[in-house]
Amino acid sequence: MAHPRPTPRPQAVYFFGTCLIDLFYPGAGLAGIKLLQSQGIEVIFPPDQSCCGQPAYSAGHSEEAAAVARAQIALFAKDIPIVVPSGSCAGMMKKHYPELFHGTPMQAEVEDFSARVYELTQFLVDVLDLRLDDLGAPAKVAYHPSCHAMREMGVGDQPKSLIRQLAQVELVNIPRERECCGFGGTFAVRHAEVSAAMVGDKIDAIGQTQADVVISSDCGCLMNIGGALEAAQRPTRPLHIAEFLWERINAR
């Protein structure tokens, strides 16, 4: 796996919005873009982008995944960072793209592409050293770390360190927070009952924290956890971290 080269603060970055955000959580994508812009970074959004290809890759259809990946790679040609508001999609682009194109004529190009990929909170903390001024009302929040953010992208304390900067926000830990929420793409349908048991336990654990908001940096988890919270009529509100941070610093 290629590691990000030490990046001096760039003037411009690409933004890869992801397909889930595009169709279901566009506010999270826009908030991510605005957070970057607020730091004086020019954000470029190639309009022909669609999906990283992970759904096909995980299902075992790597030709289809590679075809869609190839279409994305061509859109992000400049030598600037590619910021992705999802640990899972970022993990696909950083870890699995080089595997998909290993031994092909595109290998070098893809390795260069993958080396430029950052998960949003990694970029905000590690590269921009983002400082936040909390203007929001007092709130209790819990953070759900996504599996791929942690274990494919190596995201550690960055998201929580951003939340901890907010003066009016109490951050509480979800019991067994590192355990998967049970989404797993087609797994949620193919092995529906195991998935339901996993997300059921997850919303119970979130319930124990009595948090007002559960935050994640991955919309797959949010769709699963948020959907289960809503169906069970639990009061906790699911929110993508970019949207949450943007709300807090703009006192909405």
Place this chain on the structure above:
Amino acid sequence: MPADFRASAQAPLADTQLRANFRRAMDGLISKRSAQFADPKEWKDLRSLGAAVRARSLLRLPQLLEALEAKLTANGIQVHWAETVEQGNAIIEGILARRGVTLAVKGKSMVSEEMHLNHALEQKGVEVIEADLGEYIIQLDHETPSHIIMPAIHKNTQQIARLFSQKIKDAEYTEDVAALTDLARRVLRRKFEDAGAGISGVNVAVAETGTLVLVENEGNGRMCTTVPPVHIAIMGLEKVVERLEEVPPILSLLTRSATGQPITTYVNMISGPRRPGEKDGPEEVHVVILDNGRSRIFADPQLRATLRCIRCGACMNHCPVYVRVGGHAYPGVYPGPIGKILTPQMAGLEVNGDLPHASTLCNACVEVCPVEIPIADLLVRLRREGGHNTHSTVKGVNSHHSAAETWIWRGWRLVYQTPMLYRLTSFFLSRFGWLVPASAPGLKTWTAVRSKPRFAARTLHDLVRDEKVPHE
């Protein structure tokens, strides 16, 4: 008939006692392991070493097995090769018949489970007594192991107390763990004395010295391998390493990952039968080296990593699926993440091709595997092998091929690689996606416990255009 994990998961998912037993046990194992690897650098370095030892051993597997055979033979250990389970059982049956053995004691061995050895020997009139406490418990209840290290982990104390009082002669009901252990110990002591043969597994076989290494905590392994006049060790052919100095890192990773112990109570290093003038030890030592599909796995450079496994069980201890369904829900002998890659390769994708799909690819197993097996990548690879016509050596390749699924993914590719089509699709979904009923196929399963995902009225592409975010 293909095994259906989804169906076999239903009963354990609904069994609250079982789920509580697993949750408590796995929580304990996770925290014990993490206490062992508190120093991240030490863990990283040791793990790299362990992975390198296993990978290097596999790279030279044929040569190392030949060297091992030569050295074992020179040490007076009789080496038997079994390509199949049936051959392995026949070899052991032959040894026992020649020695007139009617009672054998057996230490914990997952390979013997793979061979269904107890059943095979019982057919030939040989009584086999499991001497590991966990194995003894499940043998009394006619069960199979639900975990590769802790075979009776699915039972709690009360369940074991009931079982002992029912199945052991003259046993009174007690929930005192020490008393229960003592009860089993007294039964087993007599069996060790009477047995004509002891059967054991092997954790590591060392080629340069011809040594069989066996770790255990109860002393039953020591008894099985030293008290009866015949000792038969069984090993999968992947267990060999080249040098003795490669054993300590493997054992350290194994016991710390498995049970959170820095070392097991007993570490047996067996290097031959009783020699002239020695007072104890078996008269004959045999080792049965089993293939059972391993050489086929070995043939594929990527899937070969499956054979690095040292059977610590950390992957299942950390698996969010395993903790909810337990080991009995899995087809085959090996449950959890390692089972999801090993069982389909051994039995064939035509039988267990669905198993690699029973994972969220959360990578919790990958994170703790002490020999760096890329389990998630191998799951994806096996998903691919099941559905595609590739030129691989995997058993049952392409057996799960579905024309409908292939066309769905081709359609998906067309939409997502063609910007105009994607714009068109997202335009319609954002305007009319809400019309898709919650009872639609797939969505119905999702909405059983979750609300229906709501398409946003305007996509991020739309919002970005409104905000005049630059295109390039």
